[in-house]
Amino acid sequence: MYKSMGADEMPPRVLRELAGEVAKPLSYLKSHGRLVKFPVTGKGETSCPFLKREKNTPGNHRSVSLTSVLYEIMEQILLETMLRHMENREVIGDSQHSFTKGKSCLTNLVAFYKEVMALVDKGRTNYVTYLDSCKAFDTTPHNILLSKMESHGFDGWTSQRIRNWLDGRTQRVVVSGLMSGWRPVTSGI
Helix, strand or coil: CCCCCCCCCCCHHHHHHCCCHHHHHHHHHHHHHHCCCCCCCCEEEEEEEEECCCCHHHHHHEEEECCCHHHHHHHHHHHHHHHHHHHHHCCCCCCCCCCCCCCCCHHHHHHHHHHHHHHHHHHHHHCCCCCCCCCCCCCCCCCHHHHHHHCCCCCCHHHHHHHHHCCCCCCCCEEEECCCCEEECCCCC
16 A cells, blocks of 8 residues: 555555656657647645644644645646746845745845945944734735736636636545535635
């Protein structure tokens, strides 16, 4: 029995064993990227809560989504396409630290500290507002995401692939062996 399986109940080990057969079509999709329709089968994900800290309360859990292993590979292909486009078009500014290669929360804090200290050295007043946007990506409606992509110059077929990737996605939740029904997913990245 395999320990780790995606929502399609296909163990990643099967893909590793069939890598030679699977690599060619996935390589074609990555290099040609003209696939527009993703099959609806496999677009469902099962969300399971996992305890983050010792105290077992609802706020101490994080959600882990189990998806189809093949869809996870396709998601990586789409992500690489999007990141390459954003780097080439300089969509992401230098001040962006989250989700940026080579930058992190720490680099953000260092940049912030340097800027504040430069203002203090000049005798200027500093006002800081902190916003908690930790759930911002979880609540981004798909239509807004697609609109932003188009406004940043993503070509038609990439936008169409992302649109098709998001359309028809469903999710269910499993808690203590009890499973909810499937629900449409209309937000989140």
